[in-house]
Structure formats: structure tokens, C-alpha cells
Amino acid sequence: MRQEVFMAGIGGQGVQLAGQILAEAALEAGLELSWFPLYSPEVRGGPTTCTLVIADGPVGSPVVGGDADMILMDRAAVAMHLPGLRPGGLVVINSSLAGTDFERDDVKIVAVPANEIAAELGSERAVNMILLGAFVGATGVVARRFIERALHKVLPERYHEYIPLNMAALQRGAELVAEQPLRGD
Amino acid sequence: MKKQRIAAGVQSLLTEEATCLATTEAREPIYTRPDSLTDTPMRFCPGCTHGIAHRLIAEVLDELGIKQRTVAIATVGCSVFAYEFFDTDAVQAAHGRGPAVATGIKRCEPDTIVFTYQGDGDLAAIGLAEVMHAAARAENFTVIFINNAVFGMTQGQMAPTTLMGQKTTTTPRGRSIEQGGFPLNVCELLAQIPGVAYLERGTMTSPKYVRQAKRSVKKAFQTQMDGLGFSLVELVSSCPTWWHMKPLEALKWIEEVMLEQYPLKVFVDKLEAGE
Amino acid sequence: MPERELITGNEAAAEGAIAGGCRNFFGYPITPQNRIPEYMSEHLPEIGGVYIQAESEVAAINMVYGAAATGAWAMTTSSSPGISLMQEGLSYMIGSELPGVVVNMVRGGPGLGNIAPAQSDYWLATRGAGHGDGRCLTFAPFSIQEVYDLTGEAFPISQKYRNPVMILADAVLASMREPCQLHERRDPPKEKPPWAVGRGAESRERNIVNSLWIDPQVLEEVNWRIEHRYQQAAEDETRWTEHGADEPQILVCAYGISARICQTAVERATEAGISARLIRPISLFPFPSQVIRDWAERTRKVLVVELSMGQFVEDVRLAIEGACAVEFMGRTGGAVMTPAEVAERIIAMA
Numbered sequence: 001m002r003q004e005v006f007m008a009g010i011g012g013q014g015v016q017l018a019g020q021i022l023a024e025a026a027l028e029a030g031l032e033l034s035w036f037p038l039y040s041p042e043v044r045g046g047p048t049t050c051t052l053v054i055a056d057g058p059v060g061s062p063v064v065g066g067d068a069d070m071i072l073m074d075r076a077a078v079a080m081h082l083p084g085l086r087p088g089g090l091v092v093i094n095s096s097l098a099g100t101d102f103e104r105d106d107v108k109i110v111a112v113p114a115n116e117i118a119a120e121l122g123s124e125r126a127v128n129m130i131l132l133g134a135f136v137g138a139t140g141v142v143a144r145r146f147i148e149r150a151l152h153k154v155l156p157e158r159y160h161e162y163i164p165l166n167m168a169a170l171q172r173g174a175e176l177v178a179e180q181p182l183r184g185d
Numbered sequence: 186m187k188k189q190r191i192a193a194g195v196q197s198l199l200t201e202e203a204t205c206l207a208t209t210e211a212r213e214p215i216y217t218r219p220d221s222l223t224d225t226p227m228r229f230c231p232g233c234t235h236g237i238a239h240r241l242i243a244e245v246l247d248e249l250g251i252k253q254r255t256v257a258i259a260t261v262g263c264s265v266f267a268y269e270f271f272d273t274d275a276v277q278a279a280h281g282r283g284p285a286v287a288t289g290i291k292r293c294e295p296d297t298i299v300f301t302y303q304g305d306g307d308l309a310a311i312g313l314a315e316v317m318h319a320a321a322r323a324e325n326f327t328v329i330f331i332n333n334a335v336f337g338m339t340q341g342q343m344a345p346t347t348l349m350g351q352k353t354t355t356t357p358r359g360r361s362i363e364q365g366g367f368p369l370n371v372c373e374l375l376a377q378i379p380g381v382a383y384l385e386r387g388t389m390t391s392p393k394y395v396r397q398a399k400r401s402v403k404k405a406f407q408t409q410m411d412g413l414g415f416s417l418v419e420l421v422s423s424c425p426t427w428w429h430m431k432p433l434e435a436l437k438w439i440e441e442v443m444l445e446q447y448p449l450k451v452f453v454d455k456l457e458a459g460e
Numbered sequence: 461m462p463e464r465e466l467i468t469g470n471e472a473a474a475e476g477a478i479a480g481g482c483r484n485f486f487g488y489p490i491t492p493q494n495r496i497p498e499y500m501s502e503h504l505p506e507i508g509g510v511y512i513q514a515e516s517e518v519a520a521i522n523m524v525y526g527a528a529a530t531g532a533w534a535m536t537t538s539s540s541p542g543i544s545l546m547q548e549g550l551s552y553m554i555g556s557e558l559p560g561v562v563v564n565m566v567r568g569g570p571g572l573g574n575i576a577p578a579q580s581d582y583w584l585a586t587r588g589a590g591h592g593d594g595r596c597l598t599f600a601p602f603s604i605q606e607v608y609d610l611t612g613e614a615f616p617i618s619q620k621y622r623n624p625v626m627i628l629a630d631a632v633l634a635s636m637r638e639p640c641q642l643h644e645r646r647d648p649p650k651e652k653p654p655w656a657v658g659r660g661a662e663s664r665e666r667n668i669v670n671s672l673w674i675d676p677q678v679l680e681e682v683n684w685r686i687e688h689r690y691q692q693a694a695e696d697e698t699r700w701t702e703h704g705a706d707e708p709q710i711l712v713c714a715y716g717i718s719a720r721i722c723q724t725a726v727e728r729a730t731e732a733g734i735s736a737r738l739i740r741p742i743s744l745f746p747f748p749s750q751v752i753r754d755w756a757e758r759t760r761k762v763l764v765v766e767l768s769m770g771q772f773v774e775d776v777r778l779a780i781e782g783a784c785a786v787e788f789m790g791r792t793g794g795a796v797m798t799p800a801e802v803a804e805r806i807i808a809m810a
Contacts, residue, residue: 023466027466034638036632058723061720061722061724061799062632062720063632063796253661254658272666273661274667276670277670278525279522279525282519286523286526287526288512289526290526293534318514
């Protein structure tokens with residue numbers, strides 16, 4: 001098993017935190033992984049990406065080129081990275097910011113109105129977890145219980161009261177995949 | 186007048202030595218090589234004050250009883266062979282890096298007594314950053330700074346401390362603002378830094394000044410032993426060879442010309458202040 | 461045994477050094493390795509170690525020189541432009557026969573370049589160490605675990621050969637996170653080496669740490685003593701790994717992060733029916749010349765992959781001594797090749 005994930009968005013959306021949670025979850029699940037974050041020089045508001053490779057054996061190249069599946073969190077990320085997705089690849093897109101009109105029909109697209117769902121859940125910060133939930137739902141890369149463990153590890157103690165909210169967000173994202181047939185399937 | 190006095194002093198030393206030789210069995214020698222100097226003959230030019238500076242440091246190490254735990258840092262310039270003359274542990278540092286090397290030694294072995302012996306090229310040109318930042322960090326070691334207004338080892342080029350109008354091999358028409366800019370007064374710069382605990386400028390042109398210089402060297406080492414912070418003694422020194430002067434003329438030039446630019450002064454003394 | 465932790469290469473280098481016995485750090489900030497001095501400033505003082513932020517890389521390496529002269533286990537870390545500034549100090553360390561560890565998280569160059577991954581300091585690391593007849597023993601990790609392990613091991617190796625050791629990584633390995641198995645922190649030996657200054661002078665001859673030898677005969681002797689240590693290192697410290705087919709059509713040579721890319725590329729090529737074998741030098745100086753030559757003579761087709769205009773490839777060519785042609789594939793300036801591109805090249809060569 002080898003799952004490559006590329007995540008992109010703008011600083012402050014929680015791209016790196018989503019990456020870190022998925023990485024820790026893979027570690028909890030006993031898998032091998034490599035996680036490479038890339039920030040723009042701006043601390044907040046600039047483009048930010050990370051690449052994760054999760055495998056049940058040696059990871060090999062942490063550089064994945066166009067091989068990775070994707071989570072794209074805003075319009076700029078879609079414009080920049082969607083053209084590079086390999087045919088047949090999977091992409092989870094935040095349709096709240098990027099709309100639903102995409103120029104690829106040879107890839108599997110999961111469009112998630114993450115900002116609206118986050119507002120329903122009562123926390124705009126949950127956007128990244130909703131999108132991660134959709135990705136995990138579509139790929140089954142790690143079981144959700146490992147993500148819950150990862151949250152305990154990654155989040156500072158004072159935020160642990162928000163873990164149920166994060167798990168609910170993850171759940172909503174995953175359900176959405178079950179509800180919508182993948183475009184391009 | 187002064188010339189005669191010095192000559193008389195030398196004469197009396199010679200007479201004394203003759204007396205010692207004549208009565209070795211009867212009298213203890215009154216003037217011997219300090220324990221902290223090796224018996225390697227010094228190779229400095231005639232009339233150069235490096236030899237006096239070495240001896241003063243060695244006497245101080247003897248008197249304070251710290252020879253066994255001292256590390257001398259030889260630097261680059263005429264100071265380069267200092268490790269041959271000080272009978273202590275020694276480390277040779279790259280040009281200007283003495284204070285960084287001293288930092289590494291002192292931080293890892295705080296019980297040692299560490300001093301750098303640096304000329305004006307080493308300290309005030311290539312090594313200015315290292316000495317300033319060692320002072321800023323209040324590093325607890327001692328710097329002996331030999332200022333003779335010229336690069337000696339490389340044969341007489343302009344130093345940062347070269348005086349305005351002074352002729353050197355790279356200021357053949359004399360140092361000018363256009364070509365060489367202004368002399369750098371290191372003590373005046375360092376005096377503003379709170380990490381400095383002892384800072385004095387002395388010279389060695391007469392027995393009086395030599396005794397005064399020894400007192401300041403001793404206070405600098407005492408400052409270090411008491412853990413008060415950075416200590417530096419600048420010794421305004423002679424370079425008869427590259428000043429193209431006779432030894433006595435050189436001493437006179439220090440007193441009459443150099444000390445105008447580099448006045449003798451205690452800049453900082455936290456030992457005296459009882460801090 | 462502590463569990464595996466997800467840490468960056470910078471953290472692995474810092475903790476690996478502490479675990480290996482380093483207690484003294486002197487450094488200067490430069491991207492992409494800033495997490496190392498930050499980590500050291502937090503952890504060394506709490507275990508009685510020394511952390512100093514130097515005024516420059518020039519000062520930092522000279523502080524390491526001073527620390528090493530006392531027999532203390534000391535290090536500095538930097539990235540390419542900072543390593544350039546350290547060349548003088550490294551040369552003095554080699555000449556004075558002092559140990560010490562330097563980690564270089566290589567970034568794109570020349571000049572200020574950028575902060576993206578590169579392997580363009582290969583010459584600087586393996587040929588460099590400033591002026592004169594001396595070199596750094598150089599090791600190149602390719603995973604976070606190896607960054608941790610090699611940085612720790614670098615300390616005793618550097619003490620053994622009385623020569624600086626460089627850990628040559630890159631901007632990807634600096635900021636990438638992977639699970640890393642940590643071990644207990646070892647203390648450095650309490651006893652100082654006999655050549656160290658600053659302690660116990662009353663019961664021994666005085667020690668002088670020096671690289672100045674006016675007499676050419678003496679300096680030549682010193683240089684031979686250093687050279688003999690390199691020859692000993694070639695016997696005892698030459699390291700590499702091999703990966704892939706036993707009867708390969710293509711031999712691939714790569715080190716560090718490029719070797720990770722090549723690992724996957726070799727697998728891809730194998731899936732496409734082309735057999736390849738990857739030789740990954742871990743020690744770059746000493747260089748595993750013999751194994752590369754042996755395999756090159758069997759395959760007659762060699763591909764060298766690195767993130768530079770072609771530096772490591774020279775050592776491969778020297779190892780092969782013209783026995784067969786060597787093809788080169790490089791990206792530079794912070795650009796990185798993908799496994800697919802390397803696989804394509806391997807397949808095209810077959």
C-alpha cells in the first residue's frame with residue numbers, strides 16, 4: 001500500500017495541521033511515512049502546501065511529482081495544482097472557495113462546501129478537518145480512530161475540548177463522499 | 186633629557202647584572218626569567234616592545250599563581266609565535282578569530298584563565314567583529330591588545346590604527362581621509378559596551394609606564410579570576426622597524442605623537458568599583 | 461526504549477547530536493536549518509551544555525575550534541552560504557588535528573541562491589574545508605532516521621580521526637518529517653584526550669594546539685599524518701547501501717535525497733521490465749569507489765542522479781576510471797526531479 005497526498009491552500013487554513021494530523025495518524029497506525037511542508041515566505045495568508053507519502057513499507061521518494069492525490073483548499077490552489085493531477089487521480093476540493101466548475105473530467109473530484117459545513121458545525125476552523133474527512137473517506141488511507149489519537153497528540157492540551165468537534169467535522173466530510181458519486185468515476 | 190634617563194636605566198641594569206655575575210654565590214639573583222616564559226629566545230626586532238608586554242603578562246601569571254590553568258591564544262601577526270614564549274597551554278587562532286576561539290575554550294572550561302594576545306591588524310581590522318561581540322556577550326576572558334599603528338609581520342602596511350598622515354608601505358604619501366579614512370580608537374568603542382568589566386590603555390615607553398602597564402594587566406587578569414566579565418588592556422607599542430626609527434626615537438614618537446590619538450586612560454574598572 | 465517520533469531533519473540532527481554526546485553548540489541563523497540552533501538553545505542549557513549564538517558563521521566555527529581544543533564535543537550547523545564562511549575555520553581544525561561536527565543543510569546556490577533543496581555543495585564538502593591539504597570526512601543521510609543516527613555517530617568518528625566531520629543533507633531533509641526511533645542520550649567521555657588544553661596542566665607537559673609549521677619538512681610530516689588517518693578512514697568508515705536487481709541492466713548512483721527519488725524510480729523501471737541497481741554512498745569522503753567500479757564493469761551502463769550541475773558524478777567517473785560511459789541527470793537551483801522522470805531515463809538507457 002502506498003498513498004501519496006498533496007495538500008494546498010492559503011496560510012491560516014490549516015493545511016499544515018491537516019498534514020500533521022494525517023501524518024501522526026499514519027504513525028499511530030504503524031505505517032511508514034514522509035511529510036514535507038512548504039511555506040511561502042509570508043507567515044499568514046501566502047500559499048502553503050505539504051506532501052505526504054504513506055506506505056506499509058519503505059517510503060522511497062518523498063518527492064512525488066504529479067503522482068499524488070490532492071486536497072485543494074482554495075481557488076488559487078485549484079488553478080495552480082489541478083492541471084497537474086494525473087489522469088484518474090483523486091482530488092478533494094473546497095467548493096466554498098473554489099466553486100464547482102472544473103476543467104478536468106478525467107479525474108475523480110470530491111467537491112466539499114467545507115466553509116458552509118464548518119459554519120453549520122459552529123467553527124470556521126473546522127474546514128481542514130472536513131476536507132481531510134472527505135479524503136480519508138474516499139481513500140481509506142487510515143482508520144478514523146488513529147486520527148482521533150493523532151488529534152490528542154498534535155493539539156495542545158488546552159484545545160482537547162475541541163477534539164469531538166474535529167471528529168464530527170471529519171465524520172461530515174467522510175459522509176459527504178458516501179453521499180455523492182465521484183465525478184469522473 | 187628623557188633619552189638620557191632611559192640610557193641611564195639601561196646602564197644601571199647592566200651594572201647590576203655584572204654585580205650579580207661577580208657574586209653569584211653570595212646573592213640571590215634579583216632579576217630572572219618569569220616562570221611563565223619559556224627559555225626560547227624572543228625573535229622580536231630591536232627596540233620592539235612586544236618583549237616587554239610578554240614579560241609583563243608572564244610576571245602577572247606568576248604572581249597570581251595561575252600559570253598552570255592558563256591558555257594563551259596566539260593570533261596572527263608578530264604575535265603569531267606567542268605559544269613559543271608563554272610556558273602555558275596555548276592555542277593558535279586564525280587571523281582575527283582569537284576572541285571566538287577564546288569564547289569556545291572559556292565556555293567549555295570555565296575554570297581556565299584564557300587570554301588572547303592580538304595586534305592592531307588582528308583585532309581592529311579583520312577581527313573587529315569577534316572582539317566587539319565577545320565584549321557584548323561579557324565573555325570572561327582577557328585581551329592584550331598591542332597597538333603599534335602598523336602591520337608589522339607583513340612588513341609595514343597601514344593598520345586601522347595608523348595615524349593621519351603616517352607613512353606606511355601602503356600609505357606612501359601618508360594616511361589620508363580619501364585613501365585610508367580615519368584611525369580607529371578601539372578602547373573608546375569598547376567603553377560603551379556594558380559587558381566590558383576592565384578596560385585600560387597603557388604604554389611601555391618608560392619604567393613608570395611599564396609598571397603602570399603591569400598593574401593594568403594584573404587587574405585585567407584579576408577581573409577575569411573574579412568572573413566580572415570581559416577585560417582588555419591596550420598597550421600602545423613601538424615598531425621601530427616599520428616606523429623607520431631608532432628604538433629611542435620610536436619611544437619618543439609614542440609619547441609625543443601616538444598618545445595624542447590614543448590617550449592613556451582607565452576606561453572601565455569594575456574591580457575598583459567593587460562590582 | 462522511547463517510541464518513534466515524527467520529527468524534522470533539523471530536529472533529528474539536533475537531538476541526534478545530543479544523543480551522540482554533543483554538549484556544546486555554536487551557531488548562526490540561516491534558513492533552512494534554523495530549527496537546529498533553536499532546539500539546541502532550548503535543550504543544551506538544561507543538561508549543563510553550552511549554547512552560544514555567534515556573531516557570524518566565521519565566529520561560530522572558531523568557537524567550535526576553541527571548544528574542540530579543550531577536548532569538548534562541539535558542533536555547528538549551517539546552510540551553504542554559511543558553510544562557505546566556515547572554510548577557514550575548518551582548514552585550521554584539520555591543520556590543528558581537531559575534531560568537530562558540522563551539519564550542512566544544503567540550499568540552492570551560487571551566491572544567495574535560494575532556500576530550496578540542492579546538492580550543489582558536494583565539492584565544498586568533499587574537496588573543500590578551505591585551503592591546504594585537508595578534507596572533511598563527509599556523510600550523507602537520506603532519511604530522517606539516518607540524519608539522527610549519522611549526526612550522533614559523527615562525534616566519536618571525528619574524535620577518532622581528529623578531523624572535522626560534515627553531515628551533508630539538504631533543504632528537504634531539513635524540514636521533512638518522518639518517524640524516527642530515538643535512543644537514550646549518551647554522555648561524552650569524562651576523560652579529556654591527551655592533547656587537550658585547559659585542564660590538568662600541572663600533571664603533564666603543556667599542550668599546544670597549532671597549525672603553524674614553518675619548517676616544510678615538519679609540515680609535510682603533519683600532512684602525511686593527516687593523510688594516513690584518511691587512509692584508515694577509507695578502510696573503516698566507507699559506507700554505502702545497494703538496492704534493486706542482482707543482475708541489473710543499469711547501474712544508478714545517487715546519494716542523499718536523490719537516492720530516495722532513485723529508489724522509487726528503480727522500482728518503477730523494474731515494473732516496466734527494466735532491471736536496475738542503485739548504489740547509494742553514505743560516506744562521500746571516504747568514497748565507496750570499489751563497489752561502484754565492480755558493478756559498473758558488470759553493467760557497462762551507469763546513470764548518476766544528483767541535484768547539481770554535476771559534482772558527485774566526478775567521483776563516480778573517477779571510481780570507474782573510464783571503464784564505461786557515465787550518463788548524468790541533474791537538476792539545480794532548488795529544482796527536483798521526480799521518480800517518473802528518473803525511471804524514464806533508466807528505461808531509455810536500457
